[in-house]
Amino acid sequence: MSYLVLARKYRPQNFEEVVRQEHITRALANALTSDRLAHAILLAGPRGTGKTTIARILAKCVNCETGPTATPCNTCRSCREITGGHAADVFEIDGASNNRVENIRELRENANYMPAHSRFKIYIIDEVHMLSDSAFNALLKILEEPPAHVKFFFATTDPNKIPITILSRCQRHDCRRVDLTAIVQHLARLCENETVEITEDALTLIGREADGSIRDALSLLDLIITGATGKITAELVLDVLGGLDRQSLFDISQAVFDRDAGKIIDIIARLYDRGQNMIKLFAEVLTHFRNLLVVKMGGTSQALSDVSEYELNAIKAQVSDISQVYLHQILDVLFKEEIVIRQSSSPRLALEMAFVRIIQIRPALPIDTLIEKIDILQKNLAKNLPLAPPPAATQEAIKSPAPAPPAPAGPESRPAPAPKQPAPKQLTPKQLKPEQLKPAPEVPECPNQAPDPAAGPAPPPPRPENNAKKTEPLETSWKNIICRIAEENPALAACFSTSKMVKTGDGHVEIRFATNKFNVTYANRDGHQALIQKTCSLYFSDDIQVSLAGTAAASRNGLANKQKSKQLEAEALNHPLVADAMRIFNGKIVDIKILQEA
Ligand SMILES: [Zn+2]
Incomplete structure (x- = not known):
């Protein structure tokens, strides 16, 4: 028969x-x-x-x-x-x-x-x-x-x-692509009819390989049954498929996160020896990183139709301390390399090089961390280093034969020692700071400090006497306080450009913001709140209570929320500090992350 x-x-x-x-x-x-x-x-x-x-x-x-x-x-x-x-x-x-x-x-x-x-x-x-x-x-x-x-x-x-x-x-x-679960169930029924012993893992491997095609799944099962004696296991299926086990994919992603190029090349070599097609491996890697990103974004198992519950948990564990931005960066490189790998005469080499490139990615910092870093940078520059002249002046200096001060450069050259030739007398760091680092200064002008860039070093703003404080308008006090905050944290002071201080009770003031949610969020960070409180206490008295308004008013309906997020993103994009960051680091914006409001 x-x-x-x-x-x-x-x-x-x-x-x-x-x-x-x-x-x-x-x-x-x-x-x-x-x-x-x-x-x-x-x-x-x-x-x-x-x-x-x-x-x-x-x-x-x-x-x-x-x-x-x-x-x-x-x-x-x-x-x-x-x-x-x-x-x-x-x-x-x-x-x-x-x-x-x-x-x-x-x-x-x-x-x-x-x-x-x-x-x-x-x-x-x-x-x-x-x-x-x-x-x-x-x-x-x-x-x-x-x-x-x-x-x-x-x-x-x-x-x-x-x-x-x-x-x-x-x-x-x-006709729909048949999903993995349906294929596995169908195969399991058939195996039962045929009295073939097979493990669930083996069925899943066959189902995944079939990629939505029942006929392919059955042909594969046929092939495996023909070659098997006794129970069919996942190892046996892998041997027949010459293929890729899921663990290898997890090993690859882990090695990427650990920046272990040697390990990745070892895994690729092992799979290559097993007969794994490198272009197919690339497709699997791409899907795997896509799954990691989907899970990181809060995707459910529905979005990952070909992933078992066990794998879903493994993915969750693997991405728990990996940032979404970093996963985006990895996928970006993978997509860019796709055509190279597909068209390469040596896909294995191209794949290895793609991973080398991925390992060289430096995980992008969330924008808030970046702003913090720029704060520190600005402070250090203002305190220690005579600054280079503004870009226009630099260009003139380059044209002229006279020795020019070093031009502003990338982050590597930043910590370089101060130039040997003395900076022009009247250009002290403190006065250069606003024009140099803030093309559009947002810190309100201090009423007690006449802005005169040609004058000598600016005297510190005089601290008003206590009785003067009692009589001066709250608006003036707030401007003075902002000036003091600016000395310690210029970026934070910039956030108050559209704010005002309102007395809300005995010994209690509230800072109200006009519209800028980004500023509200930024001012609300722990360290910043403490600085605001400290400066106010020093200015008024120790028992003054300061609160920031507009923070608890988290929007209650979804649509408004979305619009606000969009607005917030636009504001973040237009924030002078972001412009500074992009200029100083010669960078571009990869992602905007909206922090949960406190
Ligand atoms: Zn009939």
């Missing part, structure tokens, strides 16, 4: 047995029972998802002696002939090899004759998109006015290649 491959042995013989295409089988069954089946039906979808199978079942449905019915009997002559593939009135045509106009002309002539003994003459054209233009034109003729005894069932993996004139005359049904 000849061996019948699983895919043929277990080919569905009625709509119920079709895996995961209920949306199509239900619609077709309804059309059959209400006698509204179209004369041309197009089944589109990935390979191995059941298009031809559905077409054959449909042929049985319309030609069954008990029909037309949604549940063919599978015992009558017509049903048996269709199952056996030798029905006189059902023509299965491969569009790829019969794609010429002559083939379709022949079909048209043949279609004019009445069926031999069935209700309908049925033409099942597989891969119909392969027909030539003239063949499509010939087909169009008969689709426009089909004889009443003819039905066309088309199957295609690429419906976009079918002319619109043909598409518009067909009723189109799209």
Whole structure:
């Protein structure tokens, strides 16, 4: 007795047995029972998802002696002939090899004759998109006015290649990719019928390899059963597939996070020796990092259809202390390298180099950390280093033969010692600071400090006497306080450019912001709150209570929230410090992270 491959042995013989295409089988069954089946039906979808199978079942449905019915009997002559593939009135045509106009002309002539003994003459054209233009034109003729005894069932993996004139005359049904769980369940049932012992891991590996195609899954299972003695395990499947186990992917991502290039190259070498296709490995790595990002963004297992619960937990553990921005950066490089790897004559080498590049990525800092760093930088520059002249002056200096002070450069040259030639007398650091580091200074001018860049070093703002404080308007006090804050933290002071201080009770003042949420959030950070409180206490008295308004008013509805986030992002982008950061580090904005408000 000849061996019948699983895919043929277990080919569905009625709509119920079709895996995961209920949306199509239900619609077709309804059309059959209400006698509204179209004369041309197009089944589109990935390979191995059941298009031809559905077409054959449909042929049985319309030609069954008990029909037309949604549940063919599978015992009558017509049903048996269709199952056996030798029905006189059902023509299965491969569009790829019969794609010429002559083939379709022949079909048209043949279609004019009445069926031999069935209700309908049925033409099942597989891969119909392969027909030539003239063949499509010939087909169009008969689709426009089909004889009443003819039905066309088309199957295609690429419906976009079918002319619109043909598409518009067909009723189109799209087959879904079969998900991993459905494939695994289907395989498990088959193995039980065949009394094949197989582990769940092995089934999952086969299912994943099949990539949504039931037929591929069955062919693989066939291959593995043939080569196996005893229980089928994941190791055995890997041996047959020559493939990639999921653990290797996790090892690769971990090595990326650990910046261990040697380990990655070892893993690639091991997989290469096992016969793993490097382009396929790249695709798997890309999907794996995509999954890591999706989980990091809070995605559920629904967004990761091919990931088991166990793997989901492993992913969660792996990304717990990896930033989303860093994952974005990795994926960016992977996408950029994709074309190189695909087109390379040595994909293994290209893949290794891609990982070397990924390992060289420096994880981007969140913008708040960056701002903090710039704060420190600004302070240090202001305190210790005579500053280089502003860019315009630098250019002039470069043109002139006179020795020029060093131009502002990248972060590497920042800690360089002060230039040897003395800085121009009148340009002291403190006065240069506003023009140099803040193209658009936001710190309000201190009322007690006449801004005169040509004068000598500015005297520290005079501290008002206590009785003066009692009489001066709160507005003036607030300006003075901002000036003092600016001495310690210029960026924080910049946040108060649109704020005002309001007395809200005995010994209690509140700082209110106009609109800028970014500023509110920034001022609310722990260290900053403490500095504000400390400066106010020094200015007024120790028992003054300072609060920041507008912070607890977190928006309550989702839409408003979104708009605010957008506004916040725009404000962050336009913040002078961000501009400074981009200029100083010659950087670009990769991501904007909105911090949870306190
Ligand atoms: Zn029948």
